[in-house]
Amino acid sequence: MSAAPLRLGLAGLGTVGTGVVKIVQSHADLIAARAGRPVAITAVSARSRGKNRGADLSAYAWEDDPVALATRPDVDVFVEVMGGHEGAAKDATEAALSAGKDVVTANKALLAHHGQALALAAEQAGRTIRFEAAVAGGIPVIKALTEGLAGNAMKRVMGVMNGTCNYILTRMQNAGLPYETVFEEARQLGYLEADPNLDVGGIDAGHKLSLLAAIAFGTKVSFDAVELEGIGSVSIDDINLAADMGYRIKLLGVAQMTGRGLEQRMTPCLVPADSPLGQLQGGTNMVVLEGDSVGQIVLRGPGAGEGPTASAVMGDVIDLARGFRLPCFGQPAATLATPVAAATSAPAPWYLRMTLVDKPGALAKIATCLGEAGVSIDQMRQYGHKGVHAPVLIVTHKATRDDLDHAIARFAATGVLVGAPVALRIEEV
């Protein structure tokens, strides 16, 4: 192997960074054979130099400052696995591009907030940013979307992309436990971010969705336009009742371009229990890509962890070693359109759960409100009850969120509703 090695500067030696070191060291020959040249780490950077990470770093130069690492003359590719969307990660990424380095990053927050500016900076420098590890961990979904399906006009992109949320929701269902109990379990197992709202609030998954949407629809990343709703309000009652009707509740990201503009949602949704999304258990991720020629492609795999995330980083690194070059979001940043956010989401069937006072005509009044708002009923179930209140489940035919909200607003005037109804979208998959 006579070709010059591709030299990595690795910033961040947590789980992912350590995983990258292990792959580079253990698979040097395999990678050189596949890439056509060796891949070598020349320098590393992390917060704490002394920490034992279970990997031999003695052959690498050390930099305390990731910006210094990013601009070293013996670094070709800056690998950023520190995290955080401001501060060191951003500074070092910008410095790397300015210094003419390519960047491989696992940082979804950084790109969700600054993707357009960074993509422009990369192109001005004649470099690129690769971020397979930022979305759905080990699943090569950025590659599938940007390259494999590049001949398609994309119709819709969906995904369960936060393993912690899917763990919580499936554990609630399997063990019959309330949200609060399982949340605490997840916290003790170390599954939650330091700020748990990044997970359970849907923010982390929303970051990922905004990156997929930019590639799929040729638009500037617009994380601020993602409709975000976390899983904190999903009750075990809803999980059980949805299951009873053949559905599962998932924190599902959906991006689609409609006549009304770009729709980006990361919200709890019902999906059919027997669909690939409905069958997804535990911390596994799944992304569904729908193109006009290819139809539906489903990708499933580990969304986090040392090995899977490092695998994604190395896929990007090997692409760069092979000389593959393409713009950050699949086309030049200047050609990405400014998306018009859809003012309202596409019509869908809805799951409605409410409690009614047990009086004659109560159900009829609710049905009338729905009809007057133009929302028709597909299924309705009234469950047996002991007290004075009757739990009622309704699945509507397709309706807009606006029409549904109009109906719900009318419910209040009927005086038959106890508390607020729960409304969850049913995503047709």
Place this chain on the structure above:
Amino acid sequence: MSAAPLRLGLAGLGTVGTGVVKIVQSHADLIAARAGRPVAITAVSARSRGKNRGADLSAYAWEDDPVALATRPDVDVFVEVMGGHEGAAKDATEAALSAGKDVVTANKALLAHHGQALALAAEQAGRTIRFEAAVAGGIPVIKALTEGLAGNAMKRVMGVMNGTCNYILTRMQNAGLPYETVFEEARQLGYLEADPNLDVGGIDAGHKLSLLAAIAFGTKVSFDAVELEGIGSVSIDDINLAADMGYRIKLLGVAQMTGRGLEQRMTPCLVPADSPLGQLQGGTNMVVLEGDSVGQIVLRGPGAGEGPTASAVMGDVIDLARGFRLPCFGQPAATLATPVAAATSAPAPWYLRMTLVDKPGALAKIATCLGEAGVSIDQMRQYGHKGVHAPVLIVTHKATRDDLDHAIARFAATGVLVGAPVALRIEEV
């Protein structure tokens, strides 16, 4: 868009070729934005010039001879969607490479039989052959394996890669129909190749498996070493009994590198009903990629048809337009090892169905034979029966095929067996 167009010569105007024409024509702007340059068809070739294909070919030069097409000076990439592993497809592919053209092909048979020679020819010419469309239709699995997971030592690659076989097997189960009836249905629906044995004999799927194995394990394509068994002997009884024990029967391809060498099998196997492979219905394809870092990645999508296959062809074309270049099987052909075929497959649990004469001690004799051959029993079920024969089902613990065959050989001497036992491997997924 000032860059020079990438010029395609398209040989074959059947379903796939027509699909390619439609994408190139309908998505010219989208493709140019993504590829950084236009993609244009300059010339086409097919058996019958006059046939109406529902696509406007008037702007393209016509060649009766695909070899003439492949060597035209106004062609940069030869797109071969004719099919057939000898004759015109092979001649034209070789001619294209010699003339310095890259090749994009959907032809699994050609590569399964001549992959190594063609890869060498491509490298000598400084060109490459891309074949995403040859394996699992629209699923970008070649890309995922060759590029996305390039940082992994692959452990195992599996797949349901013949939609017709999966249609037949799931239709048998869902409708309770015997093989012969559903085979005839599939024939009338046009799902079968002109030579149905390519489908139901596992040959087509075996071709695909041999290509995945070459990439995954860095070995020369060795289709001749694939253990092939079709679905013609799968009975509705076995499908029902397997279902009763929580399994589904699939025509499953498995490639893995073991201490005994490279194992490649395309055989009917049992998989858990609740696994992604077990849940796969109808003509959909699924490929499972297992790497040492990434763990398990599952890809699911349409395995055939105009749109999906043309999507895969266009993914390859756009890669070439972007300037991506890598060796045909992911590393230089000269570095691919000559695989040693594993003499025996890895140990597995087995499903055994047999009919015993209804005499005291019959079951004990069978159990003794298994024990003497070193095969231990995990589950055994004797089904109720009306006559003198008792159907018996056994699921073994892990055993080699050799040990199982020794046990089955001993069965004959007991005199309690009616007919031959059915033995199907249970693949742990």
